[in-house]
Amino acid sequence: xxxxxxxxxxxxxxxxxxxxxxxxxxxxxxxxxxxxxxxxxxxxxxxxxxxxxxxxxxxxxxxxxxxxxxxxxxxxxxxxxxxxxxxxxxxxxxxxxxxxxxxxxxxxxxxxxxxxxxxxxxxxxxxxxxxxxxxxxxxxxxxxxxxxxxxxxxxxxxxxxxxxxxxxxxxxxxxxxxxxxxxxxxxxxxxxxxxxxxxxxxxxxxxxxxxxxxxxxxxxxxxxxxxxxxxxxxxxxxxxxxxxxxxxxxxxxxxxxxxxxxxxxxxxxxxxxxxxxxxxxxxxxxxxxxxxxxxxxxxxxxxxxxxxxxxxxxxxxxxxxxxxxxxxxxxxxxxxxxxxxxxxxxxxxxxxxxxxxxxxxxxxxxxxxxxxxxxxxxxxxxxxxxxxxxxxxxxxxxxxxxxxxxxxxxxxxxxxxxxxxxxxxxxxxx
Amino acid sequence: xxxxxxxxxxxxxxxxxxxxxxxxxxxxxxxxxxxxxxxxxxxxxxxxxxxxxxxxxxxxxxxxxxxxxxxxxxxxxxxxxxxxxxxxxxxxxxxxxxxxxxxxxxxxxxxxxxxxxxxxxxxxxxxxxxxxxxxxxxxxxxxxxxxxxxxxxxxxxxxxxxxxxxxxxxxxxxxxxxxxxxxxxxxxxxxxxxxxxxxxxxxxxxxxxxxxxxxxxxxxxxxxxxxxxxxxxxxxxxxxxxxxxxxxxxxxxxxxxxxxxxxxxxxxxxxxxxxxxxxxxxxxxxxxxxxxxxxxxxxxxxxxxxxxxxxxxxxxxxxxxxxxxxxxxxxxxxxxxxxxxxxxxxxxxxxxxxxxxxxxxxxxxxxxxxxxxxxxxxxxxxxxxxxxxxxxxxxxxxxxxxxxxxxxxxxxxxxxxxxxxxxxxxxxxx
Numbered sequence: 113x114x115x116x117x118x119x120x121x122x123x124x125x126x127x128x129x130x131x132x133x134x135x136x137x138x139x140x141x142x143x144x145x146x147x148x149x150x151x152x153x154x155x156x157x158x159x160x161x162x163x164x165x166x167x168x169x170x171x172x173x174x175x176x177x178x179x180x181x182x183x184x185x186x187x188x189x190x191x192x193x194x195x196x197x198x199x200x201x202x203x204x205x206x207x208x209x210x211x212x213x214x215x216x217x218x219x220x221x222x223x224x225x226x227x228x229x230x231x232x233x234x235x236x237x238x239x240x241x242x243x244x245x246x247x248x249x250x251x252x253x254x255x256x257x258x259x260x261x262x263x264x265x266x267x268x269x270x271x272x273x274x275x276x277x278x279x280x281x282x283x284x285x286x287x288x289x290x291x292x293x294x295x296x297x298x299x300x301x302x303x304x305x306x307x308x309x310x311x312x313x314x315x316x317x318x319x320x321x322x323x324x325x326x327x328x329x330x331x332x333x334x335x336x337x338x339x340x341x342x343x344x345x346x347x348x349x350x351x352x353x354x355x356x357x358x359x360x361x362x363x364x365x366x367x368x369x370x371x372x373x374x375x376x377x378x379x380x381x382x383x384x385x386x387x388x389x390x391x392x393x394x395x396x397x398x399x400x401x402x403x404x405x406x407x408x409x410x411x412x413x414x415x416x417x418x419x420x421x422x423x424x425x426x427x428x429x430x431x432x433x434x435x436x437x438x439x440x441x442x443x444x445x446x447x448x449x450x451x452x453x454x455x456x457x458x459x460x461x462x463x464x465x466x467x468x469x470x471x472x473x474x475x476x477x478x479x480x481x482x483x484x485x486x487x488x489x490x491x492x493x494x495x496x497x498x499x500x501x502x503x504x505x506x507x508x509x510x511x512x513x514x515x516x517x518x519x520x521x522x523x524x525x526x527x528x529x530x531x532x533x534x535x536x537x538x539x540x541x542x
Numbered sequence: 543x544x545x546x547x548x549x550x551x552x553x554x555x556x557x558x559x560x561x562x563x564x565x566x567x568x569x570x571x572x573x574x575x576x577x578x579x580x581x582x583x584x585x586x587x588x589x590x591x592x593x594x595x596x597x598x599x600x601x602x603x604x605x606x607x608x609x610x611x612x613x614x615x616x617x618x619x620x621x622x623x624x625x626x627x628x629x630x631x632x633x634x635x636x637x638x639x640x641x642x643x644x645x646x647x648x649x650x651x652x653x654x655x656x657x658x659x660x661x662x663x664x665x666x667x668x669x670x671x672x673x674x675x676x677x678x679x680x681x682x683x684x685x686x687x688x689x690x691x692x693x694x695x696x697x698x699x700x701x702x703x704x705x706x707x708x709x710x711x712x713x714x715x716x717x718x719x720x721x722x723x724x725x726x727x728x729x730x731x732x733x734x735x736x737x738x739x740x741x742x743x744x745x746x747x748x749x750x751x752x753x754x755x756x757x758x759x760x761x762x763x764x765x766x767x768x769x770x771x772x773x774x775x776x777x778x779x780x781x782x783x784x785x786x787x788x789x790x791x792x793x794x795x796x797x798x799x800x801x802x803x804x805x806x807x808x809x810x811x812x813x814x815x816x817x818x819x820x821x822x823x824x825x826x827x828x829x830x831x832x833x834x835x836x837x838x839x840x841x842x843x844x845x846x847x848x849x850x851x852x853x854x855x856x857x858x859x860x861x862x863x864x865x866x867x868x869x870x871x872x873x874x875x876x877x878x879x880x881x882x883x884x885x886x887x888x889x890x891x892x893x894x895x896x897x898x899x900x901x902x903x904x905x906x907x908x909x910x911x912x913x914x915x916x917x918x919x920x921x922x923x924x925x926x927x928x929x930x931x932x933x934x935x936x937x938x939x940x941x942x943x944x945x946x947x948x949x950x951x952x953x954x955x956x957x958x959x960x961x962x963x964x965x966x967x968x969x970x971x972x
Contacts, residue, residue: 130834134692134693134834135692137694137833137834138692138693138694138834141691141692141694141759141877142691142692144759144876144877144878144879145691145876145877146691146876243689249834249835249836249838250835250838251685251688251689251690251838254685254688254689255681255684255685255689258681258684258688258856258859258860259673259681259684259685259852259853259856260681260852260856261571261572261575261576261855261856261859261860262564262565262568262571262572262852262855262856262858262859263564263568263852263855263856264567264568264571329571329574387820387841390817390820402852403567403848404560404564404567404568404679404848404849404851404852404855405679405680405842405843405848405849405852405853406679406842406843406846406848406849407842407843408679408680408681408840408841408842408843409839409840409841409842410838410839410840410841411817411838411839411840411841412835412836412837412838412839413835413836413837413838416836418833418834418835418836419834419835419836421834422689422690422692422693422832422834422835423689423835425691425692425693425834426688426689426690426691426692426693428692429688429691429692430688430691437867437869439867439869446574446575446576447571447574447575448574449574
C-alpha cells in the first residue's frame with residue numbers, strides 16, 4: 113500500500129482531540145475506501161503534561177514552534193483547531209502558500225476573511241475545507257455544494273447556535289428565565305464564560321455568512337446583516353408565544369427574493385408544527401427550501417469534540433481522495449454569484465409586538481390607528497399578565513415589509529404611551 | 543466553453559419530467575460550477591402526443607428504439623427512470639458495457655441486482671449512481687458515502703416509505719382506520735393501485751438493503767431480512783400506543799452489533815420525543831447514530847418528480863465533474879465489508895403485545911407465568927377497550943431477545959386462551 117498521508121495539527125483541545133479519536137477509531141474504514149491511511153504526525157501545542165499524555169496515546173510528536181509543521185515538506189494537510197482570527201489566519205495562509213491543504217472549523221475566520229483565504233488556496237492549487245465551521249457535526253456544507261448543485265434554493269433557515277437553543281428550550285419547557293438558563297448553559301460548558309457571541313447572535317451570524325455562500329454563491333459581510341440575539345428575552349414573551357402556538361427560536365435566515373438575498377439572525381416565533389420547532393436543547397438544524405427538493409432538514413449536534421472532529425475527518429477523507437485522483441485545488445463551494453441585497457421594502461414578514469399597557473385611556477385606539485394607517489392588519493391580539501401588576505398587550509400582524517415594521521415601531525414610541533418591550537419576526541405556518 | 547455533456551433518458555414519466563425541469567431551471571448554476579452544460583438529447587418513450595409536447599418543450603428527440611440511445615456514441619450518461627427489474631436491467635447493463643455512465647432511481651433493481659451492476663460499472667470504468675433510489679429527495683446516500691467516511695455508524699433508522707407514513711400519520715392524528723387512510727393515499731396518488739409493496743414493507747426493505755450497503759459496507763439480500771408491513775394494523779393498537787406515549791411508524795432499521803448487522807422493516811412504537819416521531823404525512827427521514835457525530839437526521843420528501851429528479855441531477859453533476867477531472871469509475875459507495883448477520887439471541891428490544899382478553903378466569907396468571915419464566919419483565923401493562931365488547935390487554939416488555947420474543951408468542955398460543963392481535967418492537971426512549 114501507498115505511504116500514509118501525513119497531517120499536522122494546530123491546537124489539540126477538545127476538537128483536536130476529537131479528530132485524533134475519530135481517526136484512530138476509523139483508520140481501517142478510511143483505508144478501505146481511499147486506499148491510503150491518514151496519520152497526524154505532529155501537533156503544535158503549548159507545553160503541558162496532558163498534551164504529552166495525548167501525544168503518547170496517539171503516537172505523534174508535539175512541536176512548540178509552528179514552523180516545524182509549516183516547513184515540514186512531508187506534511188500534506190494542516191488541520192487548524194485553534195479558533196479566533198490571529199494567529200490562525202497567519203498559520204493557515206502560510207500553510208496554503210506552502211502548498212498544504214487546510215481543514216479548519218474556524219467560523220469567525222471564514223466569515224470575516226473567507227474570500228481572501230479561498231483565493232489563496234486557489235492560487236496555490238490546494239484545498240481549503242471547513243465543513244466543521246457550521247453546525248458542528250451536521251454535514252450541511254458538503255450537502256449544499258454537491259446534492260444541491262442542480263437545485264434552486266430559495267431559503268435556508270438555521271438553528272445554528274447550540275447554547276441559545278439550549279437556553280430557549282429550557283425557557284419554553286420549564287418556564288425559566290433568561291438568566292437562569294444562561295447560568296445552566298455556562299455550568300454545563302455549552303456557553304463560554306463570556307457568552308456575548310452566543311447570546312447576541314454573532315456566532316450564528318458567522319455561520320449564516322458561510323451558509324449564504326454555499327446556498328446562493330454570494331459572499332456577504334457581517335455588517336450587511338441584521339444581527340439580533342436573545343439577550344434579555346423575557347420569560348413572559350416566551351410564554352405568550354407558546355400560548356399562541358409558537359416556540360421562540362434563534363433563527364439564522366438566508367432568503368432569496370428574485371435575484372437578491374437577505375441574511376439575518378434574530379429571535380423568531382416558529383409555529384409548533386414546523387420541523388424547526390422540534391429541535392431541542394443543544395441540537396442544531398438547517399432547514400432548506402428549494403424548487404427541486406422542496407423542504408428538507410438536516411439535524412444533529414452543533415458542537416462538541418467528536419461531532420466537530422467527524423466533520424474535519426470527512427474533509428480529510430475528501431482531500432485524501434483528491435490527492436489520490438490528482439484533482440486538488442477546486443473550491444469547497446464552486447458556485448459564485450455577484451452579491452445583491454434585497455431592499456428593505458421587499459422583505460415581508462409577520463411580526464410579534466409585545467407592549468406594556470399604559471395607565472391612560474384611549475391609548476389602544478391610538479395604537480390601532482397607527483397599524484391601520486400603515487396597512488398592517490392584526491392577525492392576533494391578546495392581553496396577557498406581565499410579571500408585575502402591569503398588563504402586556506401582544507400583537508401578531510399580517511405580513512408587512514421591514515420599512516413598515518420600522519415605521520410602526522417609530523410611531524408607537526412617538527404617538528402612544530405604550531412601552532415597547534420586544535418585537536420578533538413570525539415564521540409562516542406550514 | 544467546452545461541448546455540453548450529452549445525456550439519454552430512458553422513460554419520461556413523472557421522474558423523467560422532473561429531471562428535465564430541474565435541468566432546465568438550473569442549467570446556469572450547473573455550468574457555473576462544472577464549467578460544462580448538461581443536455582438531454584434523446585428520450586426513449588412509447589409514442590404519445592404528450593411525450594411529443596414534452597420533447598418540444600425541452601428540445602430533445604424522442605426515440606422508440608432503445609438502441610438509438612445505447613448505440614449513440616455522443617451520449618455519455620444514461621438516466622433510467624422506467625422502474626421495475628426488466629427491461630431496465632438489460633438497458634442499464636448494455637449502457638455500462640457501452641462505456642456510458644448510468645444514473646437511476648430504481649430501488650427494486652439496485653436492491654436485488656446491485657452487486658452485479660456495480661461490478662459491471664467498475665469493469666467498464668464508468669459510474670453508476672443512484673441517490674434517488676432511497677428517500678427520493680433526501681441526499682442520504684452521498685452523505686453516508688462522504689460525510690460519514692470517517693465515522694463509525696451503529697444504527698440507521700429510516701422512515702423510507704411515504705405512503706405508509708402518510709397513512710400512519712392520519713391514523714394517529716385523526717383516529718382513522720387502516721382501510722380509510724389507504725383509500726385516501728390511493729386517491730391522492732401516493733399509493734399505487736396495487737399497494738402491496740408499500741403496505742407490506744417491501745418498498746422500505748429495498749431501500750434498507752441499499753442503506754445497509756452505504757452505512758456498513760455490507761450487502762444483504764431481501765431474504766435475509768425480516769420484513770413486516772402495516773397491512774391490517776388496528777386503529778385501536780395505534781390509539782393505545784398513543785396513550786402510552788408512542789407514535790406507530792413503519793421503520794426500516796439497520797443496526798450494527800459488534801461486527802455483525804441486523805436489518806429489518808416493521809411497525810415500531812416510536813417515543814413521541816424522538817425526532818422520527820415528528821416526521822409527518824408523506825415525508826421521509828433517515829436517523830443515523832454514529833460514534834463520531836452522535837445522532838443526526840436527514841428529513842425531506844421521499845418521492846415526487848421534482849425531488850427525485852433533483853437527486854438524479856445531483857448525480858449527473860457529480861458524474862460531469864468526474865468526467866472533467868478524468869476520475870470516473872469509482873463506486874458510489876467504496877466501503878466494503880464481508881456480510882455478517884447478527885444471531886437472533888443478540889438482537890435485543892422491548893416489545894408491545896396486544897392480546898384479546900379471553901372469557902376464562904385464571905388466564906392472566908398463565909400469561910404472567912409465561913413472561914416471568916422467560917425472564918421478560920413487564921414495563922407497562924394496560925387494559926383497553928377493543929372495538930367491540932371484548933377487552934384488550936396491552937403489554938410493553940423490558941428489553942428481551944428475538945428468541946425470547948418468539949418463544950413468548952409461541953407459548954401464549956399454546957398455553958393461554960388469549961387471542962394474539964399484534965406485536966411490535968418498541969424504540970428506546972432518548
